[in-house]
Amino acid sequence: MSNNISEVVKLKRRLYIELLKLVKSGNLTAEISSLSERMITKDTPRYRCCEFKERAIFDERIKAVLGFNIAENKDRGLEELAASFPRQQKISSVVEVIDMACDSCTIDKYIVTDACRNCVAHKCVNACPVNAIVIIQNKAYIDQEKCVECGKCARACSYNAILENQRPCSRACELDAISSDSNRQAKIDGDKCVSCGSCIAACPFGAITAVSDLIEVAVNLFAEESKLAVMLAPSFLGQFGHQQSAAKVKYALKKIGFELVREVAAGAEITAAAEAEELTEKIEANETLFSSCCPAFKSMVENEFEELSALISSTDSPMAVTAAEIKSKNPRFKTVFVGPCTAKKAEALKDKNVDYVLTFAELLALFTASNINLAQITKEEKFEDAGELGRQFAYAGGLQKSLQEMVAADFESKQVDGLGKLKKELLLIKADKHKYNFLEGMACTGGCVGGPFSMINQNLAKKLVKVFARTQ
Amino acid sequence: MSKNTLKICIGTPCHLMGAADLMESVENLNHKLREKIELKTSHCIDNCCEKAPVAEFNGKVYQDLNPEKLDKIIRENIK
Numbered sequence: 345m346s347n348n349i350s351e352v353v354k355l356k357r358r359l360y361i362e363l364l365k366l367v368k369s370g371n372l373t374a375e376i377s378s379l380s381e382r383m384i385t386k387d388t389p390r391y392r393c394c395e396f397k398e399r400a401i402f403d404e405r406i407k408a409v410l411g412f413n414i415a416e417n418k419d420r421g422l423e424e425l426a427a428s429f430p431r432q433q434k435i436s437s438v439v440e441v442i443d444m445a446c447d448s449c450t451i452d453k454y455i456v457t458d459a460c461r462n463c464v465a466h467k468c469v470n471a472c473p474v475n476a477i478v479i480i481q482n483k484a485y486i487d488q489e490k491c492v493e494c495g496k497c498a499r500a501c502s503y504n505a506i507l508e509n510q511r512p513c514s515r516a517c518e519l520d521a522i523s524s525d526s527n528r529q530a531k532i533d534g535d536k537c538v539s540c541g542s543c544i545a546a547c548p549f550g551a552i553t554a555v556s557d558l559i560e561v562a563v564n565l566f567a568e569e570s571k572l573a574v575m576l577a578p579s580f581l582g583q584f585g586h587q588q589s590a591a592k593v594k595y596a597l598k599k600i601g602f603e604l605v606r607e608v609a610a611g612a613e614i615t616a617a618a619e620a621e622e623l624t625e626k627i628e629a630n631e632t633l634f635s636s637c638c639p640a641f642k643s644m645v646e647n648e649f650e651e652l653s654a655l656i657s658s659t660d661s662p663m664a665v666t667a668a669e670i671k672s673k674n675p676r677f678k679t680v681f682v683g684p685c686t687a688k689k690a691e692a693l694k695d696k697n698v699d700y701v702l703t704f705a706e707l708l709a710l711f712t713a714s715n716i717n718l719a720q721i722t723k724e725e726k727f728e729d730a731g732e733l734g735r736q737f738a739y740a741g742g743l744q745k746s747l748q749e750m751v752a753a754d755f756e757s758k759q760v761d762g763l764g765k766l767k768k769e770l771l772l773i774k775a776d777k778h779k780y781n782f783l784e785g786m787a788c789t790g791g792c793v794g795g796p797f798s799m800i801n802q803n804l805a806k807k808l809v810k811v812f813a814r815t816q
Numbered sequence: 817m818s819k820n821t822l823k824i825c826i827g828t829p830c831h832l833m834g835a836a837d838l839m840e841s842v843e844n845l846n847h848k849l850r851e852k853i854e855l856k857t858s859h860c861i862d863n864c865c866e867k868a869p870v871a872e873f874n875g876k877v878y879q880d881l882n883p884e885k886l887d888k889i890i891r892e893n894i895k
Binding site for chain 1: 826827828829831832833834835836837839840857859860865882883
């Protein structure tokens with residue numbers, strides 16, 4: 345997912361830095377209202393009609409970075425929100441559409457372009473199973489009322505004149521959770537959405553965003569109000585820059601003010617051990633167990649395959665285990681999970697031990713705003729929290745591998761990554777057409793290293809995780 | 817033999833703005849071009865972190881890059 349950081353993504357990351365500088369200088373409330381004017385001028389790249397609309401959208405984006413749901417806080421000003429830290433309001437949904445930024449892309453999935461020659465063959469008319477295509481004024485015309493969006497016409501046309509024109513957000517959503525409202529703007533169905541984050545990465549207008557914990561973490565960190573423990577997802581290797589070692593990252597996190605730095609891989613080892621026990625029982629009973637570490641996969645099973653939800657392992661996720669361990673030793677610490685994942689934000693809302701969730705980019709912005717350049721740091725502090733069994737959770741197939749090693753009995757298992765593929769697999773399981781005792785489900789293709797907020801190529805990330813997993 | 821030097825900044829501000837994409841795009845250059853370039857990394861180029869990501873090609877500094885811009889710079893200036 346790392347490829348092509350767009351201008352929209354860059355703008356968002358510059359916004360993180362500017363907001364963090366304001367928090368640091370104590371001027372957040374005083375200067376937040378003028379931030380969009382300062383950052384968006386006549387000369388900055390513009391995508392909308394005028395800089396005024398651009399600024400209005402930017403103000404909405406600021407609300408999400410501050411950590412507030414946009415729709416619910418439509419009528420509250422930025423100053424009011426900035427003055428209300430620590431937030432009292434609960435976050436109702438993690439992934440949200442910035443209505444004003446949504447360009448209302450066309451809803452019609454198939455459209456006939458000018459390349460149509462009104463040929464004699466009329467393959468499109470013949471291919472259409474519902475007679476939705478007629479010829480009007482020398483050109484094929486699709487009756488959108490009748491069209492069932494099967495795509496046969498597009499495939500049949502000899503001139504490629506029929507275009508599939510799906511919105512990037514709904515194409516990215518494997519669970520059909522995105523529809524359009526009466527203004528043709530994207531709408532997310534909260535009952536279907538599992539906060540996987542695919543739509544956020546897919547929208548070229550940057551119109552879908554995740555509510556962030558960044559500013560509240562910064563308020564805690566800079567004001568030294570409470571001690572913070574940072575928990576790094578197993579996929580963190582290489583995410584902080586070319587050749588920036590894990591040990592250097594740990595040193596830098598302490599330097600910036602985090603009291604404790606833990607690998608979530610430590611929790612993953614405990615998760616794996618508990619899941620191995622559960623699985624042993626299931627194998628004896630010849631039943632099937634689903635992994636529970638990916639919250640997006642878990643939510644999908646619960647939302648769409650309720651009858652299979654009993655098969656999900658009852659073991660807590662590595663993040664939950666790591667956070668519980670930290671809190672039991674240091675009850676007054678606040679815990680911050682850092683990873684490439686949006687679904688963890690949703691999981692954290694239901695877990696009292698996880699206070700905040702950040703993405704790698706948000707943490708990097710925190711370094712940048714504090715003038716810490718990892719490339720210029722030479723000191724290191726070694727990680728000794730976990731071994732291979734926990735660290736390899738970062739990529740698809742890693743958990744399966746750990747369990748194959750930990751469970752004494754012989755068993756068949758399967759690993760599936762990607763929500764679309766998982767949905768198909770679950771249909772097979774529902775029809776009892778599977779022959780294994782364990783299913784490892786990861787919502788993102790490639791597992792966590794392929795998460796929507798990964799900073800580097802996932803093949804490289806997997807390689808780095810593997811090397812790290814084997815170092816003692 | 818490589819006659820050209822490309823230095824990519826891998827400092828934190830540049831990494832945040834896509835230095836990893838630049839590194840990857842260089843590795844994906846076609847073989848003929850790639851072998852003419854010596855790739856180096858830098859901790860900071862010119863202190864222009866506000867215009868990240870930054871790279872230097874044959875002594876000249878380029879700011880606010882992306883893989884497409886870098887590709888063009890390399891093709892237009894390669895010796």
